Amino acid sequence: MxxxxxxxxxxxxxxxxxxxxxxxxxxxxxxxxxxxxxxxxxxxxxxxxxxxxxxxxxxxxxxxxxxxxxxxxxxxxxxxxxxxxxxxxxxxxxxxxSVGHTDFRRRYLEILAERTSDPIYCAHCRSLGRQVFIPPEEINEEADSAVCSTCFQGTCTLCKRSNPHTFGNPCPIDSDESRQEIRYQRLSGRAGWKCCDGCGMMVSRDVGCAHVVCRCGQNVWLAF
Ligand SMILES: [Zn+2]
Ligand SMILES: [Zn+2]
Ligand SMILES: [Zn+2]
Ligand SMILES: [Zn+2]
Ligand SMILES: [Zn+2]
CATH class of the missing domain: 3.30.40.10 (Zinc/RING finger domain, C3HC4 (zinc finger))
Structure with a gap:
């Protein structure tokens, strides 16, 4: 009572x-x-x-x-x-x-880069001698592309060179197999990503749902 x-x-x-x-x-x-x-x-x-x-x-x-x-x-x-x-x-x-900044975001990105397998650095900034890590959340996985928030230039997440890839600037990673291998290396440990049993593509989870349908039509269940 x-x-x-x-x-x-x-x-x-x-x-x-x-x-x-x-x-x-x-x-x-x-x-x-x-x-x-x-x-x-x-x-x-x-x-x-x-x-x-x-x-x-x-x-x-x-x-x-x-x-x-x-x-x-x-x-x-x-x-x-x-x-x-x-x-x-x-x-x-x-x-x-490491360069004397006390900004939390910078320190976080530094540690995140150390713990990211196959981290992506901006190709354009690198050509200027600056190392700018592009965090996973800023990568467009569907397009294999990452845009740098410092210089706004794109980097190909497969070959790590500047993109967009054009006729004059083709991506040297040109076989589906090696593209898939590189995606797999980078995404397989990430939350919400899994390799499709049907075609081997990496698929990501739809918001709030552990079930996705791959581009090839295969059902994929993502366990966490
Ligand atoms: Zn609280
Ligand atoms: Zn950049
Ligand atoms: Zn490329
Ligand atoms: Zn598939
Ligand atoms: Zn929660």
Whole structure:
């Protein structure tokens, strides 16, 4: 009796907070004003600023940590988390980065590059002597192309040279087999990507669904 009344009151308080436009962080279970919490559309889990920062810092600090951090098998992106991480300088993390910057995003990309198999660097920036890593979330896998956010030039993710490939600038990786091998090397460890049993193409998961139909018509189930 006493228990159910207490629970009833707790439910009312929670409902009141929801009605007041508050959202609860799924990690620390604290209520915040809606704008102070970010919710992942696919699994509906919410993160407050502190918990999101800790999630990144923990994964970056742990040499075995998986990057990008994941929630329910879904990779977290800088597009999602970026503004909660801006200006953040964690004590637990080795900052600044190798070139002396204390920007969290730069440090994150540096560690992410180290842990990415077959990382993509901008071909145009490299020709100018700058090493600019292009994070997985900025790669257009369907087009085998990555656009650099520093110089806005494209890089082919197969041959790692500048693209678009034209008649005068053809991609030297010209067999389907070697293209597939390179895609496989880069994507097989990534959340949400799997090799199709039917044709060997890499397929990605549709938002919120573990089942996809490959270009060849084969059904592919993605397990996490
Ligand atoms: Zn929290
Ligand atoms: Zn989740
Ligand atoms: Zn560039
Ligand atoms: Zn190419
Ligand atoms: Zn297929």
């Amino acid at each position: 006493g228990f159910s009344i207490r629970r009833g009151v707790a439910n009312l308080v929670r409902r009141g907070q929801r009605l007041a436009g508050k959202a609860r962080c799924s990690v620390c279970l604290t209520y915040f004003k809606g704008a102070l919490v970010k919710t992942i559309p696919t699994c509906s889990h919410s993160y407050c600023k502190t918990c999101l920062q800790k999630t990144y810092t923990r994964a970056m600090n742990d040499p075995e940590g998986i990057l990008p951090p994941r929630c329910c098998g879904q990779e977290l992106t800088m597009a999602f988390a970026g503004d909660f991480l801006a200006g953040y300088i964690p004590k637990e993390l080795e900052m600044p980065d």
